[in-house]
Amino acid sequence: MKERRLLLAPLFLLLAGCESGKGITERYELERRLWQAQYFHRRINIALMQASRNDTRLAVEAYRSILAHNPLDAPAASTWDPAVISDMQRIRVSTRVALANLLFLSQRYADAGTLYRETVGEAHLPLRVELDARLGAARSLYLAGENNEAMEQCAAMFREIVDNPDFWASAEKLDDAFLNIPVVTVRMYRDAERTADYEAYSQLAASFYDRVATTWPSGRMNQQARLGRIQLHLVRSEWDAAAAGLEALIASPDGAEFAQGLTLLLGEVHAFSRGDVAEARRVLTEVATRWPNDETAYAARYDLAVIDVAQGNSAGGMAALRALEQDNNAPGIVAARAMLARARELERTDQWDEALGLFRRVQQLYPETTPALEAPMLIVKHYVEHGETALADRALERAREDYLKLMERGSNFSGDRLVVQGALAESYVIRGKPGEAAELLANSQQWDDASAAAGLLQAAEIYASVVRDPEKAAAMLKKCVERFPETRYSRIAQRRLAELSGQPPARG
Amino acid sequence: MNLSRSVTSYLDALGNARLALTAPSVFVPFAAFGALQCLLLVMLAFFTAEPIAGFMIPAVRALGGEPALHYPMHFVQLPGLYQRVYLPLAATIGFACWSLGIWSMVDHHTVGRSRPRRPFRAALVHVLIVGLVFVGVSWLLGLGLGAVLARVQGPAARVVTFAGLAAVACVQALLIYAPVVLRLRGGSALAAIRSSAQYASRRFVATALVILTILLIHAPVDFLLSQSDRVALRFHPEMLFYLLAGGAVLEMFTAYLLFASIAGLALPEEGGMR
Numbered sequence: 178m179k180e181r182r183l184l185l186a187p188l189f190l191l192l193a194g195c196e197s198g199k200g201i202t203e204r205y206e207l208e209r210r211l212w213q214a215q216y217f218h219r220r221i222n223i224a225l226m227q228a229s230r231n232d233t234r235l236a237v238e239a240y241r242s243i244l245a246h247n248p249l250d251a252p253a254a255s256t257w258d259p260a261v262i263s264d265m266q267r268i269r270v271s272t273r274v275a276l277a278n279l280l281f282l283s284q285r286y287a288d289a290g291t292l293y294r295e296t297v298g299e300a301h302l303p304l305r306v307e308l309d310a311r312l313g314a315a316r317s318l319y320l321a322g323e324n325n326e327a328m329e330q331c332a333a334m335f336r337e338i339v340d341n342p343d344f345w346a347s348a349e350k351l352d353d354a355f356l357n358i359p360v361v362t363v364r365m366y367r368d369a370e371r372t373a374d375y376e377a378y379s380q381l382a383a384s385f386y387d388r389v390a391t392t393w394p395s396g397r398m399n400q401q402a403r404l405g406r407i408q409l410h411l412v413r414s415e416w417d418a419a420a421a422g423l424e425a426l427i428a429s430p431d432g433a434e435f436a437q438g439l440t441l442l443l444g445e446v447h448a449f450s451r452g453d454v455a456e457a458r459r460v461l462t463e464v465a466t467r468w469p470n471d472e473t474a475y476a477a478r479y480d481l482a483v484i485d486v487a488q489g490n491s492a493g494g495m496a497a498l499r500a501l502e503q504d505n506n507a508p509g510i511v512a513a514r515a516m517l518a519r520a521r522e523l524e525r526t527d528q529w530d531e532a533l534g535l536f537r538r539v540q541q542l543y544p545e546t547t548p549a550l551e552a553p554m555l556i557v558k559h560y561v562e563h564g565e566t567a568l569a570d571r572a573l574e575r576a577r578e579d580y581l582k583l584m585e586r587g588s589n590f591s592g593d594r595l596v597v598q599g600a601l602a603e604s605y606v607i608r609g610k611p612g613e614a615a616e617l618l619a620n621s622q623q624w625d626d627a628s629a630a631a632g633l634l635q636a637a638e639i640y641a642s643v644v645r646d647p648e649k650a651a652a653m654l655k656k657c658v659e660r661f662p663e664t665r666y667s668r669i670a671q672r673r674l675a676e677l678s679g680q681p682p683a684r685g
Numbered sequence: 686m687n688l689s690r691s692v693t694s695y696l697d698a699l700g701n702a703r704l705a706l707t708a709p710s711v712f713v714p715f716a717a718f719g720a721l722q723c724l725l726l727v728m729l730a731f732f733t734a735e736p737i738a739g740f741m742i743p744a745v746r747a748l749g750g751e752p753a754l755h756y757p758m759h760f761v762q763l764p765g766l767y768q769r770v771y772l773p774l775a776a777t778i779g780f781a782c783w784s785l786g787i788w789s790m791v792d793h794h795t796v797g798r799s800r801p802r803r804p805f806r807a808a809l810v811h812v813l814i815v816g817l818v819f820v821g822v823s824w825l826l827g828l829g830l831g832a833v834l835a836r837v838q839g840p841a842a843r844v845v846t847f848a849g850l851a852a853v854a855c856v857q858a859l860l861i862y863a864p865v866v867l868r869l870r871g872g873s874a875l876a877a878i879r880s881s882a883q884y885a886s887r888r889f890v891a892t893a894l895v896i897l898t899i900l901l902i903h904a905p906v907d908f909l910l911s912q913s914d915r916v917a918l919r920f921h922p923e924m925l926f927y928l929l930a931g932g933a934v935l936e937m938f939t940a941y942l943l944f945a946s947i948a949g950l951a952l953p954e955e956g957g958m959r
Contacts, residue, residue, distance in 0.1 A: 198733075198738045198739060198742035199738075201733070201738075201742055201754055202733040202738050202742075204754075204755075205733045205754065205755070205756050205759070206733065208755055208756035208757070209756040209757075212756060212757050212922065216921070
């Protein structure tokens with residue numbers, strides 16, 4: 178009997194230690210499903226394209242299935258251990274963010290933006306997580322063509338930072354990118370012509386940067402705040418204040434890290450915004466002599482040459498530009514700019530043959546740079562302005578060939594295809610053939626999706642603004658919506674369609 | 686005894702494992718312990734399953750702490766978690782099952798049949814003491830080996846590992862005959878251990894080779910389990926459960942092979958056949 182009691186003792190102990198453990202079981206299941214989804218997510222990066230596509234679908238489905246059922250909705254959830262509940266909330270936030278990131282990578286920007294926004298709305302999040310989610314929302318919504326929504330997210334991010342005591346108490350370390358949010362918000366309001374918001378947020382941003390600079394009198398935060406303040410002046414075209422800010426930052430120990438770039442910027446503000454040529458020369462010469470082998474020195478030398486040409490010292494300026502072209506150490510973009518600037522000056526002084534040779538050389542030597550993309554268009558423009566229609570047509574034909582070669586889906590061109598597209602359209606418009614330009618842009622079978630969609634939008638714009646054929650413009654926009662649904666281009670096309678049909682433009 | 690005789694004895698001993706083909710009942714105690722291990726592993730691995738969650742959650746927490754309640758850390762920790770249960774289990778129930786297997790093997794052997802039958806229950810306490818000493822000494826040697834390995838690196842670590850493995854094989858060789866002695870001669874655990882050491886010293890090379898064979902068969906699984914975090918990340922966390930369950934099934938056969946071989950070495954000598 179005694180032995181039997183002894184045998185039963187462990188059973189009693191076991192029963193005494195029992196607990197419902199429902200919360201722990203649910204958390205474990207959530208973690209297991211999250212791991213499964215992350216497993217597919219990780220595999221996307223290492224698998225081959227075909228398998229990867231399947232993994233993306235599997236990962237999205239796995240994340241969605243986690244979010245579809247919230248164990249915290251169960252009535253018993255209120256009795257669970259608070260640590261378990263907090264873990265489950267954290268897991269759900271991670272799931273949402275991971276799914277939103279995945280949708281973003283799959284270019285499903287609208288869905289990604291919605292999820293990021295829901296993440297922010299679902300729970301009280303740590304500042305860092307909330308800002309990451311809002312930044313994701315802003316990026317997704319911008320790419321989805323929802324510009325107003327993107328602006329709202331930037332503004333909300335800005336307010337979160339300003340109002341968060343942890344940030345001011347240095348308890349939360351933020352990436353530099355987040356300190357740029359105030360000035361980005363102001364720039365977006367300016368570009369959207371929302372004057373009241375632009376003014377209000379300009380003031381908020383200015384006082385924010387001043388407060389950051391006062392709270393952290395030195396170091397990285399101080400540097401970033403002062404840079405933000407300078408950018409704000411630049412956005413608001415407050416050139417004197419921007420120059421003063423730049424001078425102060427360059428003179429301080431915190432500015433030493435970017436002294437070359439900041440000094441070049443100061444010189445360019447004096448030269449091209451403030452019109453203080455003497456001061457510009459002094460500052461740009463300092464850049465060229467203090468850091469002679471740095472890229473900024475070549476840029477400064479280019480600026481000085483352009484100032485010389487503009488100020489009537491054509492010989493000196495042209496010699497400096499030629500020296501830059503022949504300098505093997507000069508960065509390609511600077512050499513290309515120098516070539517283009519010299520070609521334009523030669524054209525202005527009626528030395529067209531030499532200018533034409535230079536335009537063609539830019540294309541040969543630096544085919545992917547902006548000056549090389551501008552060159553064919555400038556040649557067409559020259560012939561049109563001089564009434565040489567036959568030559569203009571031949572130049573246009575050659576420009577078309579050059580541009581289309583860059584735009585082809587299989588081309589190695591790594592630059593901005595929208596710039597090429599813009600130059601192509603502009604060349605036709607200059608030649609007086611906007612209809613042909615629109616036709617060309619609208620029937621681009623050989624282009625990638627983004628270029629094709631942008632081409633339809635540009636064709637619509639040419640029909641609407643240059644050809645003055647709103648019906649054809651509307652047809653282009655509808656085609657864009659049909660061919661590229663759920664993209665930024667589709668959203669822009671929808672808004673433009675509404676404008677053309679006289680309806681009030683939709684938000685975004 | 687020269688080396689060729691030792692190798693012949695070793696091969697003959699392994700050959701004794703064929704006994705299970707003619708008398709499958711000798712395998713039953715080993716299968717029973719294997720099944721018990723698998724059951725325990727299933728309970729530990731799937732502790733959140735509805736019928737067992739109530740008592741397994743506190744058990745897993747007690748064994749592995751709070752991190753063991755989280756996925757996938759629970760599976761990463763599973764080998765360590767199971768080890769904590771396995772050692773006392775092997776020292777008691779495991780050793781008892783294996784000794785019962787020896788009892789059965791002796792009953793099927795000519796030498797055993799000529800000796801008086803000894804009830805297993807009467808020898809159980811001594812079997813358990815031998816089991817505790819057997820597992821305890823192996824465990825302590827393993828701890829010492831781990832401590833030394835933590836201080837050395839590179840080729841020296843490899844030398845220490847093999848030396849440690851050899852030391853474990855030697856110590857186990859000295860103790861492994863104890864269940865056979867208890868069955869054939871009776872007596873206390875201490876007397877059985879002493880006789881076991883004498884047996885082993887006489888047939889040391891063959892005995893050590895048998896034990897080394899078993900240790901080497903387990904080495905790949907043990908190595909994979911020592912890399913549990915990598916296995917979980919590279920494949921799937923559940924893979925560790927499959928490895929452990931595979932290890933338990935493998936042990937069912939290797940334990941049988943070990944004790945059948947030991948019986949094969951001891952019984953002919955005990956009967957004056959060698």
